[in-house]
Structure formats: C-alpha cells, structure tokens
Amino acid sequence: MNTASPIATHTIDFKAAARDLLPPGASYDACLSCGLCSAGCPASGLEGMDPRRFIRMAMLGMNEELSTTPWIWTCTQCQRCKYVCPMSIDVAVLVGLARGAWPTEKKPSGIVRSCEAQLRFPGTSAMGLQEEDFVETVEETVASVRGQGDRFARLEAPIDRQGAHFFVNQNSREPATEPEEMGPLWKIFDYVGADWTYSSTGWAAENFCMFTGDDQAWRKMVEQRVAAVNRLGCKVWLNTECGHSFYTVWKGVERFGLKADFEPASLVSYYARWIREGRLPVNAEWNTQGIKFTVQDPCQLVRKSLGDTMADDIRYVARMLVGEENFIDMAPSRSANYCCGGGGGFLQAGMKEQRWAYGKRKFDQITSTQADYVLTPCHNCHSQIEDLARHFHGGYRVVHFWTLICLSLGMLGEHERKYLGPDLARLGLGA
Amino acid sequence: MIKEPRRHQAELLVIGSGLAGMAASLFALARGVSVAQVGNSGVIAFTTGYLDLLGHDERGFVDDPWQALIRLREDEPRHPLANVTENDIRAAFTSFTQSLTEMGLGYTAPGAHNVLALTPAGTLKPTLSLPLTMQPAIAAMAAGLDTLIVDFTGLNGFSAREVVANLSQRWPGLRAARIGFPDMDSGAEVYAEVLARALEVPATRQLLAERIGPLLGSAQALGLPAILGVHRPDHVHRELQSLLGVPVFEIPTMPPAVPGVRLRELFETRLPQCGVALEPQHRVKRLELHTQGVTAHLEDAYGEVTIEAAAAVLATGRFTSGGLRADPNAIRETLVNLAVSQPEGRAHWYRPDYFDPRGHAINRSGVMVDEQWRPLDATGKPAHPRLFAAGSLLAHQDWIRQRCGAGVAIATAYKAVDAATQAARSG
Incomplete structure (x- = not known):
C-alpha cells in the first residue's frame, strides 16, 4: 500500500456525516474527551492517531486530515471504543465511511483484491476458489474421511440439498489450502445427525468487501449469499467458526433491508446446544496432562452482534472440552475483550509492523493466562494470534473448536491435527 | 431475518451500573434474590478508587464521619444518608468492601475515622476505605x-x-x-x-x-x-x-483512571458468574410499571431484549450518566418521568461564583423518595409500589462537595434493595 500521500476521492464532512449515521439522540457533541476510548484501543498511537483524536478532529472540521489518515486501515472497527465510552460514541462508523472514500488504487491492495475475488465467482470465495473446485475438493475429502474407518463409512457432506435445515458456510482457507481440516466439522455433523448442506453458490465464509468501505460491494456480497440460502429453503444459516462472515451477513441484511427467510446462527451456539442436549457428549477426560486453554472472543460475534450470550456459549463449550480447572479466561473478556488485530482486513492490509504493534496487547493478555492453547471460533483471530506467537516468540498454539471436539470424542484423525502440539499429536490414536 | 425474541426474568431488576447499581446487585445476591441488571457503565471509570462515606461538611474536612453523620441528621434531615441508620451504613459499607475484597479487589475495612489519602495532584482528601494497593x-x-x-x-x-x-x-x-x-x-x-x-x-x-x-x-x-x-x-x-x-x-491518576476500570471490569466479570443477568453497556429504553412488577425494554447490538421483574431499583445516576437531564427550563428524570426536586428556575441553578463554598442548588436536585425508598411522582405519592431508587440520582445531597458519593451509593442501595426485596416477595 502506498501511504505516502494518499488523496481521498472526496473529502468527507465527518461532522455532517455523523448526524446522518448516528442513531437518534446520539451525538459526537456528547463526547467528554475523557479518553477511555483511546486508553482501551490497541490502535491508539498508530499512524499518530487514536479514537479520541479522531472524534476531536471531526468536531473541529479537520476533514482533509481524517479523509487521508492511513490509521483507518489499522482500526479494525472492533467497536471497543464505543463499548467503553460513557456516551456510547461510535468511532467505527466514521472509519467505515473514511475507508469508502479512499480511491480504490490507494486502498490496501490485499483487501481490495480479496473483495474483487469474491465478486468474480458465484461461490463468493475471497481466495478465488471456483464452485467446481470447491465441490471437487469436498467430494475428494469426503472420500478420504470415509476411508478413516467404518464409523465414517456413511459420512456425507451434501451440496445444494434442497430443504436441509442448516445451510453451512465454509471459510475458503480449508478447501483451498487445508481440506483435511473440514473432516472434523463434518464428523461433528455426522455424530449429531444434523440435517445440513453446503451450497455451490455463496458458500464462502469471508467478506472483505465490507472492509473496503464499499457499501455497494458489501451489499452485493450479502445479496448473493442470502439468495443462496433462500434458494435452498434452509431454516438456519449456520456460520462456521468465523467472526466477520457472520457480522457482514447479519448486519448487511438489516442495513440493506434484504429479505432473508432464515435464522442466522453461530456454529458455537449449536455446539453448546448439542452438548447440553447430550447429543455431543464431549468431556475433558482426555486432558490428563492438565493442558491449559484460554479463549479469544471474536469481536464480530460477541461485542458487535450476539453479545455475552455468545461469549457464554463459547466458554461453556470450552470448559466442557478441556475441564473447568484447565480453562483460564483472559482479562478483560467477553464483550469487553480486546480485538486481536486480525479483523477489519488488517491481516490482508500489508501493514505488518502496525498489526504486530496492535496485537501486542492481545499477546500480553494471552501470555498472562499462561495457557498452552488459545481456542477461537474465528479464522482471522486464529491467523493473527498464531502470527503473534511467531513474532513475539509466544509459547502457545491456536486451535479450532472442531479439533478438540473430535479429540474428546475419540474421532480425530491422524491428519487432522495440524494445530495441535506434540503433547496431543498422538493422543487417542493408539500405538 | 428471523430472530428469536430474548427475555430475562428475575425477582429484581437493577437499572444502572455505577457504584449504586453494582452495590444493589451485590446486596440482592447476598439475600438470595435473583437479579437482572442493565446499565451503561456511566462514570464508574472516573473514580479514584477511594470509597468516601462523608468527607466534608461546613466545618471543613471530616475526621470522624460517624460523628459527622449525627450532625448531618440534624442539619440536613432530607439528606439520603440522614435517613439510613448508622448500623445500616456500617453493615452496607462493610459488606460492600468485603465483597470487593473477596472478588479479588482488596479494600481496607471501613474504620472509625477517615484517612487522608493522596490525590493525583499530591493534595490530600479524606476517605473511609481505600484499595489495598494505595x-x-x-x-x-x-x-x-x-x-x-x-x-x-x-x-x-x-x-x-x-x-x-x-x-x-x-x-x-x-x-x-x-x-x-x-x-x-x-x-x-x-x-x-x-x-x-x-x-x-x-x-x-x-x-x-x-x-x-x-x-x-x-x-x-x-x-x-x-x-x-x-x-x-x-x-x-x-x-x-x-x-x-x-x-x-x-x-490515583486523573480520571478516567485504572481504579475505575478495575471496578467496572470486576463487576462485569463477576456478577454474571454469580448469576446476575447483566446487560452491560446498554440502557433501558422504556420501563413499564404494572401491578405485578415491571417490564423493561432495551436494545443491544443484536436486537430487542425484554426483562420482567417483580420489583426494580432505579440507580441511573445524574446528568453525565443520563439519569437526570437538564432541559432549558427544568430538570427531569429521564426514564419514568419521576418528580424532580429542583430550584424554581434556571436562574437559580448556579450561584454567580462557580467556586462558592456553599455549592449550587442544581447539585442538590434529584429524585425524592419516601421512607421505603420509593420515588415520588408529582403528587408527592410513591410513583409505583414496586419501584425504588438509590444513588446519586437522589435529591438533597451534594456528593462531590460533601465527599459522600460512595456513601450515598452504597447505603441507599442497601436500603432500596431491602425494601424492593420485600415488595418483590410480597406476592
């Protein structure tokens, strides 16, 4: 990205825009300038900016500066500033506006390219995976999982099955680069007897168009996905372990006034439900070594959408999986949690130094739990937290929920352990 | 898009999540009352961490707050602290600081005298209980x-x-x-x-x-x-x-400061673990009062939430927290439109000198309550038999000048919860 002298397509009048964007009764005039937003924001200080400064500059009419500051690409729009603000002032909404006003060629190219890729094919994959490749990869991987033993002989991963209860999306990372990671997810569906389907269109669980600030592209993406679910007549759109793909669809439907005949849900809530109902009888008996775990609350799933109900489900599943005594919460957590710095397109923005600086706070939080593993139901959190461990020489690993669920139920295959350490590499596999 | 409606039910609804609201939830938990709580964090992050009972009166700094309370009962009989017995204040304060300590934020036990504690500027102020780190x-x-x-x-x-x-x-x-x-x-x-x-x-x-x-x-x-x-x-x-x-x-540093963030995060973490249905950082939009209790309507990031409770404690704070609002000609209570004790007109809100040691009338405005801590309506009668009020929202106190913010919050929350529990359980 060229940040030397970006020139905005047009200079936004932020104060005027705020009047239109904020809900009735809310106003930046209410800002006390107290700085809780900045003290609680991991992006404070990057590019010489912080949330309080952003709001003050907006109030002072410093529109050109705000229209050109590259800080907006380091703000992940996680809304923690709004959460801790005594006046509930939303800075992220102005950041989204500022992003949209940048000329496309000046925006971080990684985010722009990901969005363009999503718009190119009906599968909506940010990694450019075409529908026939997705279908083929799923079919090949199903065959491979069936080969793991008799208990999986009838396992299925249906595609385009009309009238299935669950429409399941899939982050492109798995079919594109690590298809074996889809196995544990399917095994869980198989175990609980879920009535589910993938779709050949609108299957991908990522949406970088929102992060470009281009509302029309965001809308188009959501429209394609909503149409895909409506087409199959599914009751529940089940978002797999990913944060922003949930937010972009759920929020997008509301924001763009789309007609969606289904209920949006997070897979983790269903893990929790199935465990409570006894359909997924996980336990922590495997954890005889007392391996410690913590969880990362994805901002998009918790603070920005489903709230502490989601955070509670995440913890319930984690505790059941690893044992009460082996679960250590981060502080702060749940709705007050810090963004890891993987969101908002930051991972794709090419601003590594800034992203690491942002993530240092998350790294410190994790380090002070002394956990061996971080569980997170979000691919961007997963990648960022792993990268933080590499960069800052952390001693932890990052793992998906589906991996531990299958480990606990004794059905995790030998090649489905990419994210486990040597301590768990062979557990349950026999000699 | 199809969304499941979300409802909570509890015996007691606490509205507000400043010191008074948090203290109310703790006191209710201690009585085995089920609690739902809603509130923006308000200004809890602006505290120094010190818990003052009564630090200043017309004689100046108060050394013995218990003696000063005796004088307060004579001089200011309508002051909220003048309407709580010494035993109740002690019980409330001790219970609150013990709870904080047990939850992992150590506080000194309230003693017989105030101590002089350091301010961010290196001046001294009297307070009753302080964090162990200070x-x-x-x-x-x-x-x-x-x-x-x-x-x-x-x-x-x-x-x-x-x-x-x-x-x-x-x-x-x-x-x-x-x-x-x-x-x-x-x-x-x-x-x-x-x-x-x-x-x-x-x-x-x-x-x-x-x-x-x-x-x-x-x-x-x-x-x-x-x-x-x-x-x-x-x-x-x-x-x-x-x-x-x-x-x-x-x-302490200039607010907002770490001691306040500690309190907020402690409550937000521990209260749900103790069974409180906490909706942090949200405000009740509408409160319905009916014979059997109250129904609160609010909206979080996901959508509408409804809370049903047999009684409610209103602890929504003053102007900054949004419990009171100063309109051009009158001060009003924002949620239920309760009667507000206030000066006769805007011209009387402030004295000419901002630093006048006698204070300003606007700071003593607020909601009036009966002996059961039920807020009054315009006719001077309790607005509702199951609605109670506590904290800085109450009239006839000037907590900043009198250094009695925590005292008013904790003592009145204790009494309001006491009365609300009886009402909630009266069938």
Whole structure:
C-alpha cells in the first residue's frame, strides 16, 4: 500500500456525516474527551492517531486530515471504543465511511483484491476458489474421511440439498489450502445427525468487501449469499467458526433491508446446544496432562452482534472440552475483550509492523493466562494470534473448536491435527 | 431475518451500573434474590478508587464521619444518608468492601475515622476505605519515610514532580523521578490503562523493577501512578514489592483512571458468574410499571431484549450518566418521568461564583423518595409500589462537595434493595 500521500476521492464532512449515521439522540457533541476510548484501543498511537483524536478532529472540521489518515486501515472497527465510552460514541462508523472514500488504487491492495475475488465467482470465495473446485475438493475429502474407518463409512457432506435445515458456510482457507481440516466439522455433523448442506453458490465464509468501505460491494456480497440460502429453503444459516462472515451477513441484511427467510446462527451456539442436549457428549477426560486453554472472543460475534450470550456459549463449550480447572479466561473478556488485530482486513492490509504493534496487547493478555492453547471460533483471530506467537516468540498454539471436539470424542484423525502440539499429536490414536 | 425474541426474568431488576447499581446487585445476591441488571457503565471509570462515606461538611474536612453523620441528621434531615441508620451504613459499607475484597479487589475495612489519602495532584482528601494497593501511602506518609515517586515519559495526568511539590512540606523525604516504561518509552503518549495491563505480564514487572531499582537509593518506599494491573492488582502489587524490596503504593491518576476500570471490569466479570443477568453497556429504553412488577425494554447490538421483574431499583445516576437531564427550563428524570426536586428556575441553578463554598442548588436536585425508598411522582405519592431508587440520582445531597458519593451509593442501595426485596416477595 502506498501511504505516502494518499488523496481521498472526496473529502468527507465527518461532522455532517455523523448526524446522518448516528442513531437518534446520539451525538459526537456528547463526547467528554475523557479518553477511555483511546486508553482501551490497541490502535491508539498508530499512524499518530487514536479514537479520541479522531472524534476531536471531526468536531473541529479537520476533514482533509481524517479523509487521508492511513490509521483507518489499522482500526479494525472492533467497536471497543464505543463499548467503553460513557456516551456510547461510535468511532467505527466514521472509519467505515473514511475507508469508502479512499480511491480504490490507494486502498490496501490485499483487501481490495480479496473483495474483487469474491465478486468474480458465484461461490463468493475471497481466495478465488471456483464452485467446481470447491465441490471437487469436498467430494475428494469426503472420500478420504470415509476411508478413516467404518464409523465414517456413511459420512456425507451434501451440496445444494434442497430443504436441509442448516445451510453451512465454509471459510475458503480449508478447501483451498487445508481440506483435511473440514473432516472434523463434518464428523461433528455426522455424530449429531444434523440435517445440513453446503451450497455451490455463496458458500464462502469471508467478506472483505465490507472492509473496503464499499457499501455497494458489501451489499452485493450479502445479496448473493442470502439468495443462496433462500434458494435452498434452509431454516438456519449456520456460520462456521468465523467472526466477520457472520457480522457482514447479519448486519448487511438489516442495513440493506434484504429479505432473508432464515435464522442466522453461530456454529458455537449449536455446539453448546448439542452438548447440553447430550447429543455431543464431549468431556475433558482426555486432558490428563492438565493442558491449559484460554479463549479469544471474536469481536464480530460477541461485542458487535450476539453479545455475552455468545461469549457464554463459547466458554461453556470450552470448559466442557478441556475441564473447568484447565480453562483460564483472559482479562478483560467477553464483550469487553480486546480485538486481536486480525479483523477489519488488517491481516490482508500489508501493514505488518502496525498489526504486530496492535496485537501486542492481545499477546500480553494471552501470555498472562499462561495457557498452552488459545481456542477461537474465528479464522482471522486464529491467523493473527498464531502470527503473534511467531513474532513475539509466544509459547502457545491456536486451535479450532472442531479439533478438540473430535479429540474428546475419540474421532480425530491422524491428519487432522495440524494445530495441535506434540503433547496431543498422538493422543487417542493408539500405538 | 428471523430472530428469536430474548427475555430475562428475575425477582429484581437493577437499572444502572455505577457504584449504586453494582452495590444493589451485590446486596440482592447476598439475600438470595435473583437479579437482572442493565446499565451503561456511566462514570464508574472516573473514580479514584477511594470509597468516601462523608468527607466534608461546613466545618471543613471530616475526621470522624460517624460523628459527622449525627450532625448531618440534624442539619440536613432530607439528606439520603440522614435517613439510613448508622448500623445500616456500617453493615452496607462493610459488606460492600468485603465483597470487593473477596472478588479479588482488596479494600481496607471501613474504620472509625477517615484517612487522608493522596490525590493525583499530591493534595490530600479524606476517605473511609481505600484499595489495598494505595494503603501503604498512609503509613509511609505518617512515618515520613524517604520515598521515591516515579512517573513515566508520555503519561499525561500524573506528575511525580507535582506530587512532590505539593506534599514536600508535610512529607520532606519525598523525591521525584521520571523514567520510560519498558517497551513504551518512545516518547509517544501512553495510557495508564495500557501500562496496567502490561504489568500483568511477569516479564514486564521484572523489566520495570530493573529500571526503578537503581533509582531507589535511600528510599524506603515507592509511589507510582495507579498502574499495578487491572484484574489482579493485589497480586501485581505484592509481586512488585517483592521485586523491589520496599513498600509500594499507588496514587490515583486523573480520571478516567485504572481504579475505575478495575471496578467496572470486576463487576462485569463477576456478577454474571454469580448469576446476575447483566446487560452491560446498554440502557433501558422504556420501563413499564404494572401491578405485578415491571417490564423493561432495551436494545443491544443484536436486537430487542425484554426483562420482567417483580420489583426494580432505579440507580441511573445524574446528568453525565443520563439519569437526570437538564432541559432549558427544568430538570427531569429521564426514564419514568419521576418528580424532580429542583430550584424554581434556571436562574437559580448556579450561584454567580462557580467556586462558592456553599455549592449550587442544581447539585442538590434529584429524585425524592419516601421512607421505603420509593420515588415520588408529582403528587408527592410513591410513583409505583414496586419501584425504588438509590444513588446519586437522589435529591438533597451534594456528593462531590460533601465527599459522600460512595456513601450515598452504597447505603441507599442497601436500603432500596431491602425494601424492593420485600415488595418483590410480597406476592
């Protein structure tokens, strides 16, 4: 990205825009300038900016500066500033506006390219995976999982099955680069007897168009996905372990006034439900070594959408999986949690130094739990937290929920352990 | 898009999540009452961490708040604290500080006298109970120990030199030093909250101790801005003392400050663990009052939430927190439109001199209650048999000037919960 002298397509009048964007009764005039937003924001200080400064500059009419500051690409729009603000002032909404006003060629190219890729094919994959490749990869991987033993002989991963209860999306990372990671997810569906389907269109669980600030592209993406679910007549759109793909669809439907005949849900809530109902009888008996775990609350799933109900489900599943005594919460957590710095397109923005600086706070939080593993139901959190461990020489690993669920139920295959350490590499596999 | 409606049910609904609201939830839990709580954090993050009962009256600083309360009952019979017995105030205060300590945020037990505690500017103020991380300052000052006060490059709102300059006559052994905080010493602005979180990492404590150690010289104690961790301050405090080998104490910084963030995060973490259905950072939009109780409507990020309860405690605070609103010609209560005791017109809200020691009439405006802590309507009758009020929302007190904010919050929450519990369980 060229940040030397970006020139905005047009200079936004932020104060005027705020009047239109904020809900009735809310106003930046209410800002006390107290700085809780900045003290609680991991992006404070990057590019010489912080949330309080952003709001003050907006109030002072410093529109050109705000229209050109590259800080907006380091703000992940996680809304923690709004959460801790005594006046509930939303800075992220102005950041989204500022992003949209940048000329496309000046925006971080990684985010722009990901969005363009999503718009190119009906599968909506940010990694450019075409529908026939997705279908083929799923079919090949199903065959491979069936080969793991008799208990999986009838396992299925249906595609385009009309009238299935669950429409399941899939982050492109798995079919594109690590298809074996889809196995544990399917095994869980198989175990609980879920009535589910993938779709050949609108299957991908990522949406970088929102992060470009281009509302029309965001809308188009959501429209394609909503149409895909409506087409199959599914009751529940089940978002797999990913944060922003949930937010972009759920929020997008509301924001763009789309007609969606289904209920949006997070897979983790269903893990929790199935465990409570006894359909997924996980336990922590495997954890005889007392391996410690913590969880990362994805901002998009918790603070920005489903709230502490989601955070509670995440913890319930984690505790059941690893044992009460082996679960250590981060502080702060749940709705007050810090963004890891993987969101908002930051991972794709090419601003590594800034992203690491942002993530240092998350790294410190994790380090002070002394956990061996971080569980997170979000691919961007997963990648960022792993990268933080590499960069800052952390001693932890990052793992998906589906991996531990299958480990606990004794059905995790030998090649489905990419994210486990040597301590768990062979557990349950026999000699 | 199809969404499941979300409802909570509880015996008691606490509206507000400042000190009074949080104290109300704790008191209700202690009585085995099921609680739902809604409230924006308001200004709890703006506290110094000190819990004042009554620190100032017309004679000046109060040394013995219990004696001062006797005078208050005579001089200001409508003051909320004048309508709570000494026993109840003691029970409430003790229960509250014990709960905080048990939840991991250590506080001193309220004693017979106020102590003079340090302010961010190095002046002194009387308070009744203080965080354990700040307590060693009292003994160090009393003994006149050689003490080093350290501040940090880039940290606004706290100056060691200022503290030393203001205290040096009373405490001659004080000395100031400024250092860079480990890994945050570029000169750019740093925030106390960020330093506090960094000190939760053992390696950062070690690095900080290595920077401070050589500066100690003959110092027998060390004062730092309030940055000793957020969620385990007592642990961080002990660890740093052991690394440095001298008593360490915190001094509050300019608000919003770490001690307030500690309180907020403690409540937000622990209350749900104790079974409180907490909707943090949201406001009740509409409160319906009916024969069998109340129904609150609010909206969180996901959508509408409804809460049904048999009784409610209103602890929505004053102007900054949104419980009261100053319209051009009148002050009103924002949720139920309760009657508000107030001056006769805007011209009487303030005295001409902002620093007039007698204070301003607007600061004594607020909601009036009966002897059961039920707020009154315009006819002077309780607005509803199952609605109660507590905290700074109440009329006839001037908590900032009287240094009685925590006292009013805790004591009235105790009484309001007492009455609300009886109402909720009266069938």
